[in-house]
Amino acid sequence: AQKITQTQPGMFVQEKEAVTLDCTYDTSDPSYGLFWYKQPSSGEMIFLIYQGSYDQQNATEGRYSLNFQKARKSANLVISASQLGDSAMYFCAMREGPNFGNEKLTFGTGTRLTIIP
């Protein structure tokens, strides 16, 4: 079974609108972390936001927020007031553990977001 599922291969959003990118996960480990990364066409992976499984509040970082619904095993990324520079691939990832020395990330298939002027 897929550990991370991103069901939106592509999205088109008007500039200045808010956008929600979906991510669901599957794990039996009570301790885990969820990450979102942005990959522009240049190829680098840019860390956006992190949510720990025991965090009581949803994570926020500037225009990015994470809508964490633990019972539904979802961790959707919300981008407010989208900008042209937000056009990129977005990956949701999970780390199970702690598992010191081997804390690998498992990635979803990604969502390609295109912002329309």
Place this chain on the structure above:
Amino acid sequence: SAVISQKPSRDICQRGTSLTIQCQVDSQVTMMFWYRQQPGQSLTLIATANQGSEATYESGFVIDKFPISRPNLTFSTLTVSNMSPEDSSIYLCSAQRGSQETQYFGPGTRLLVL
């Protein structure tokens, strides 16, 4: 956060040859990782490289094909050996300072094998 650089940024290689990719971190980190991203695909972990121990390879990746070195706490190399066109990918190095911390990525190495 950690600043990570990779060399080369891109290369075009002939089949049957080998390429060594270098990854340098601006501060000491406990864990380093190597990922492969095939064209249009997501990231797949090749191996975890911890200083002072042998790299831990994921299923489907073997040391003979992807030897890894981790000589100190700021540097690692990945060699892609006996390359074929199927090895054409972006290879990304990442680093994590300590347990449960955020993993940061280098800019990637774009490899094309002809």
